[in-house]
Amino acid sequence: MAEIMTLTEAVAGLVQDGDSVALEGFTHLIPFAAGHEIIRQGRTDLTLIRMTPDLIYDRMIGAGCASKLVFSWGGNPGVGSLHRMRDAHGHDWPVPLTLEEHSHAGMVNRYTAGAAGLPFGVLRGYAGTDLPEHTDTVRTVNCPFTGEQLAAVKALNPDVAIVHAQRADRAGNVQLWGITGVQKEAVLAARRSLVTVEEVVDTLAPVPGAVLLPSFAVTAVAVAPGGAKPSYAHGYYDRDNAAYQAWDLVSRDRERFSAWLKELVAP
Known part of the structure; x- marks a missing residue:
């Protein structure tokens, strides 16, 4: 309290x-x-x-x-x-x-994942940028349903x-x-x-x-x-x-x- x-x-x-x-x-x-x-x-x-x-x-x-x-x-x-x-x-x-x-969307997803008790958030983002090459809290994952490659960001x-x-x-x-x-x-x-x-x-x-x-x-x-x-x-x-x-x-x-x-x- x-x-x-x-x-x-x-x-x-x-x-x-x-x-x-x-x-x-x-x-x-x-x-x-x-x-x-x-x-x-x-x-x-x-x-x-x-x-x-x-x-x-x-x-x-x-x-x-x-x-x-x-x-x-x-x-x-x-x-x-x-x-x-x-x-x-x-x-x-x-x-x-x-x-x-990070991008704005990346930061929002990091906070949201942290608030939900999840280890990471997923978004369509960072494609075409070099931020993932310089930021170890950004990775890629493949959707288990469609196979689409998405960005994964570590929870904040x-x-x-x-x-x-x-x-x-x-x-x-x-x-x-x-x-x-x-x-x-x-x-x-x-x-x-x-x-x-x-x-x-x-x-x-x-x-x-x-x-x-x-x-x-x-x-x-x-x-x-x-x-x-x-x-x-x-x-x-x-x-x-x-x-x-x-x-x-x-x-x-x-x-x-x-x-x-x-x-x-x-x-």
Whole structure:
């Protein structure tokens, strides 16, 4: 059953050096507050997993938290590159970064297989690409019914999945709505999970299209108002487009980034 605790307590108890950690959220409900707390607590040697790494992973990579990134697209949405990711992968600063690249469909199938307790997922994909030659989590299988050759992708079972949601009740049941991406699958696939929320309420009123994560499927819930900023939380606040644009200038320069990082971790 989910335990409601502070964000500091949750990260300290759930995220350890060397873990594989998935912070999911597709343009919406991105768990920035949790990522910043991981930076503050000085976690290192993490394998970061995310379909679309953007600013939060650029920051975590620049802070030296990660040794590997598993992903299917990376960038500052609508702005440009992730300069801290490029610096780590290309120049080993602040530490070397290994990349494992997939397609979006491949990542979704990996999460789905992990959530279902299966060893791998199957899809029509990767044909005509050289990704399987460089990625040992992609293989081919022949359909036992038609003989068709298909791609097989190894299931993803992160040590920790972290997502942000609009609200939870006092029993730890979580409700999120809007663009929900693969948050549900990531939580169900993970060995441990943390959900940060805008608020805890007495009753989860029905919302059209909402996803419900039951308390028994979640390890911890932490209240973090504004925890998705500068991304947005449907029904709570809008995306801060200026922050995404500003990050491009901060992240381009090591000294400027280091000053930003020092301010983030300052007591």
